[in-house]
Amino acid sequence: MNGNEAIEWIHQQLKFGIKPGLDRVQQLLEYLGHPEKGLKLIHIGGTNGKGSTVTYLRNLLQRHGFKTGTFTSPYIERFEERISINGHPIDPQRLASYVEQVKPICEKISQTELGAPTEFEVITVISLMHFQEERVDFGIMEVGLGGRLDSTNVITPILSMITSIGKDHTNILGNTIEEISYEKAGIIKTGIPVITNVHQKEALGVIESKAKLHNASLYQLNIDYNYQVNNYIDWGESFDFLSKDMCLHNLELSMKGKHQIENATLALYGLILISKKEKFKLLDEEIRKGLLQSQWPGRLEVIRDQPKIILDGAHNVEAMTQLVTAIKSQWESNRVTVLLSVVKNKPIDQMLDILxxxxxxxxxxxxxxxTSYEYNELYKNFQKTHTYVQEDWETVIDQFIEKDSTENILIVTGSLYFVSQVRAYVLQHK
Structure with a gap:
């Protein structure tokens, strides 16, 4: 089996859909001798900001000399990047070797009442196998969906982190902030500290109750750590980090948006807690370098300068609001064109209203x-005052590049899968 065949087999497991629950993953890990045991893992959940927080924390740990694995989703350029070590995606042949081990076990489990493991369950397990074989110092696991019943929730981490909570995947997680918070707070484990950037009072109430129930120390933005935004810089952000453990001034990010400052402060406070537990010294200069060098494709990413094209996978209402705030802080609205595509389980009406x-x-x-809409569905239901339904997104890109002046900006947003396709098209053909 080669790398392409391995990925094809993994994708075939999509036919088994989304099946919340931990039994199949636990069974897989049991057959494999529990590769997760002995790993120092950090578990990151939330609605928005998970991927960025992962990359900030990974770079911060790396700058302090630690070999750090990451498990993230979805991918932007290639499937293998979902399982990476020190930012380097898993080798395709290595991935194939893991699939050869896992495939017969999946077939065996599929014959039981548990049913066949899903794609996400399979790659969760493979990431843990890879981290164990590579003997990483730390592994960072990003929740796929929700938290309580997400396949990553089989781990016992050294730290849990909850980035933010908003209304997303309501068909699975619930329609209220409290219901969604209950699912997200499901990653909280007995005696394991948890940090959160969550703002909403009703969400914090759920998280506080869960932490108290599990005797887990809870650390919160605006209470245990905070930030102060500094003066405008051309692109990126500058801020001061404030906590009783450490204060750092004039930290810089290469990613744009106040929400990125919040993601960075969460990662930095996570680093502080990890350093206390693992007893290593924090180095100011390495923190600065780790934050500044952090990049996350498809999040306010400039992929072309003249004319300017910016990608941002804002796939829910909260993320769209953050995107609009970031863009309007930089450019006048009349210079901006938006190219949007979303999948069917997203609140397209609300997202369009914001735009x-x-x-x-x-x-x-x-x-x-x-799960993309068909052109006719979009044309019939969503054409609005400033919204034009276009059958072919490549045409929008081509015409913008050919006709627009260097003063104007194209924002490509919505589904991360869409952003990924646009990114490949622009970088390869333009």
């Missing part, structure tokens, strides 16, 4: 994905 209130030219388009 319509702020920008005058929005293109809505389908894309090549199993």
């Amino acid at each position: 319509e209130q702020n920008f005058q030219k929005i293109y809505l388009t389908p894309f090549d994905f199993s």
Whole structure:
């Protein structure tokens, strides 16, 4: 089996859908001798900001000399990046060797009442196998969906982190902030400290109750750590980090948006707690370098300068609001064109309303994905005052590059899968 065949087999497990629950993963790990045991893992959940927080924390740990594994989703350029060590995606042949081990076990489990493991369950287990074989110092596991019943929740981490909570995947997680918070707070473990950036009072109440129930120390933004935004810089952010353990001034990020400052402060406070537990010294200069060098494709990422094209996978209402705030802080609204595509389980009406209130030219388009809208559905239901339904997103890109002046900006947003396809098209063909 080669790397492509391994990925094809993994993707075939999609036919088993999303099946919340931990039994199949635990059975897989049992057959494999529990590769998760002995690993020092950090578990990161939340609605928005998980991927960015992972990359900040990974770079901070790396700058302090630690070999650090990451498990993230979805991927932007290639499947293998979902399982990486020190930022380097797993080798395709190595991935194939893990699939050869896991495949017969999956077939055996599929014959039981548990049913076949899903794609996400399989790659969760493979990431743990890889971290164990590579003897990482730390592994960072990003929750896929929710938390309580997510396949990553089989681990016992040294630290749990909850980035933010918003209304996303409501068909699975619930319709209220309290219901969604209950699922997200499901990653809290007995005696394991938890940090959160969550703002909403109703969400914090759920998290505080869960932490108290499990005797888990809880650390919160605006109570245990905070930040102060500094003066405007051309691109990126500058801020001061404030806590009783450490204060650092004029930290810089290469990623744009106040929400990135919040993600960075969460990661930095996580580093502080890890350093206390693992007894290593924090180095100011390495913290500065780790934050500044952190990049996360598809999050306010500039992929072309003249004319400027920016990608941001804002796939829910909260993320779209953050995107609009970041863009309007940098450019006048009349310079901005938006290209949007979302999948069917997202609140497209609310997302379009946010864009319509702020920008005058929005293109809505389908894309090549199993749960994307068809062109006719979009044309019939979502054409609005400033929104134009376009059948072919490549045409929007091509025309923008050919006709628009260097003063204007194209924002490509919505599904991360869509952003990934646009990214590949622009970088390869333009």
